[in-house]
Amino acid sequence: MRQDFLIIGGGVVGMAVAYGLARAGQGVTVLDESDDALRASRGNAGLTWVQGKGIGMPRYAELSLDAVRGWSAFARELTERTGIDLQYEQRGGVDLCFDAEEAESRQREYDELQQASPRLAREFEWDYLSRDALLPYLPELGERIHGGTWSPHDGHCNPLYLLRALYAASRALGVEIHPSTPAQALSKADSGFCATTAKGTFTAERIVIAAGLGARTLAPTLGLSGAVAPLRGQILVTERLPALGWLPTPQLRQTASGGVLIGDTHERSGFDKGVTLAMMQAIAAKAVQICPALEATRLVRAWGALRVMTPDGNPLYEASASHPGAYNINCHSGITLASFHASALAEAILNDRLGQQYAAFSGERFHVSA
Ligand SMILES: Cc1cc2nc3c(=O)[nH]c(=O)nc-3n(C[C@H](O)[C@H](O)[C@H](O)COP(=O)(O)OP(=O)(O)OC[C@H]3O[C@@H](n4cnc5c(N)ncnc54)[C@H](O)[C@@H]3O)c2cc1C
Structure with a gap:
């Protein structure tokens, strides 16, 4: 049966779209690569976050706001369907600033984001709080921290439980x-698409590439930028x-099980997803500056993971x-956007309205004319 x-891709993006399409009654097949594949979905920080999104592209901040507004119901629905608690919490979050300039x-x-979008001016709530004003939210915050932006929209979840539930x-x-x-090649088949794999050929009427960094090679074969x-x-x-x-911060957050997840590094290291001693030392030193109580705490794990970044983020x-009928979906905020990917985005794909409804997010914006 076709x-x-x-x-193509069983990370959090592909699975959120697969879930959304299946919930709408569609027949869906997912192909995923092996355990040693690059998988941001298994190595991320688990924030459901609006702050910092859409600088220079307010529409993205609006999408993020829609996504976090849908997150509670999304988490509840997944728990009802699967019995898996996503440990989702939305009590607000703080993005720290280390000096006055920042x-x-x-x-x-x-301010500029809100000037550019009347909707964000009305709906994106945030405040700058000094270090002392943050103390009720971040008890014993380090004395050298200048302050931070607080927003009630921000939250966090256990991203591995999210993936398992999807x-x-x-x-x-x-x-x-x-x-x-893994799909080795994608091609057009009779009134549909075909993925060639070592285990045989898979076909369907339409195809969604959600292969993270794998989009670089797969998407161009179907006229998509990747x-x-x-x-x-x-x-x-x-x-x-x-x-x-x-409250959670991008710099560190305490998980439901008590461990503290630390690190918001951004490094161009090619496809190397390892860790380095120098960077681990820098992350640990920064964490102690933020939360001096962590100084005597033992570290139990460290990992590196690769974000799936577009040229403008x-x-x-x-x-x-x-x-027609082939789509490519990539983002660097797949946990935050999961609720949106499973609902409005899946619906736009189903109705073949992705290009029209989300034109601002197409690969066209990266084309440079001669
Ligand atoms: C350190 C770090 C921290 C982050 N923190 C956050 C955060 O706090 N909040 C947030 O919202 N986001 C965060 N992110 C981003 C988030 O993790 C990603 O946006 C999301 O995981 C991307 O999911 P994906 O499914 O597109 O990609 P991936 O997770 O990389 O999955 C792609 C999948 O495609 C499969 N694949 C690749 N090629 C093929 C092929 N040829 N055939 C079949 N399958 C293929 C791979 O096996 C893989 O499973 C973070 C990322 C990193 C790295």
């Missing part, structure tokens, strides 16, 4: 998932600690002009 949709530049960016919910809806089955590059982040995790009573939502 499926309605073939999804504080001024952040506030200027948010797999479980999709399977229960009949989605066929093939792990360790304009993404790796940007490494390194993360440290502490032993489990009693509750610190902190904004999502890439593409519908192929040369191969």
Whole structure:
């Protein structure tokens, strides 16, 4: 039986879209690469975050706002379907500033964002708080921190439980998932598309490439840009600690199990997803500056993972002009946007309206005319 949709990539983006399409009654097959593939979905910080999004592209901040507004219901629905608690919490978040210059530049960016979008002017809530004013949200915050921007929209979840729940919910809806089955080539077939793999050929009426960094080679074969590059982040995790009573920050957040996840590094390291001693030392020193109580804490784990970055950092939502029915989806904020990908984005794909509804996010914006 030929499926309605073939999804290439079983990360959080591909699975959110697969779940959304299956929930709408579509027949979906997902092909994923093997365990040693590059997988941002298994190495990220788990923030559901609006702050900092859409600087220079307000539409992206609006999407992020829509996504976090949908997150509670999305998490509840996945839990009801699968019994998996996503440990989602939305109590607000703080993005720290280390000096006056950073504080001024952040506030200027948010002001400009709101001037550019009447909707954000009304709906994006944030405030700059000094170090002392942050103490109720971040008890015993380091004395050398200047302050930070607080926003009630921000939150966090356990991203691995999110992924597990998307797999479980999709399977229960009949989605066929093939792990360790990388697509070697994609092509047009009779009134549909075909993925060639070492385990045989898979076909469907339409195809969604959600292969993270794999889009670089796959997407151009169907007339899509796949304009993404790796940007490494390194993360440290502490032993489990009693509750610190902190709101999450991009710099560090305490997980539901008590461990503190530390690190917001951005490194151009090619496709190397390893960790380096120098960077781990820098992350640890910064964490102690932020939260001096962590000084005597033991680290239990560290990892590196590659972000899926477009040239301007904004999502890439593409519908192929040369191969109607083929789409490419990439973003560097797939946890935050998961609720949106499973709902409005999946619906736009289903109705073949992606190109029209999300034209601002197409690969066209990267084309440079002669
Ligand atoms: C350090 C770090 C911290 C982050 N923190 C956050 C955060 O706090 N909040 C947030 O919202 N986002 C965060 N992100 C970003 C988020 O993790 C990504 O946006 C998201 O995981 C991207 O998901 P994806 O499915 O597109 O890509 P991936 O997770 O990379 O998945 C792509 C999948 O495609 C498969 N694939 C590749 N090629 C093929 C092929 N040929 N055939 C079949 N399958 C293929 C791979 O096996 C893989 O499973 C962070 C990322 C990093 C690296």
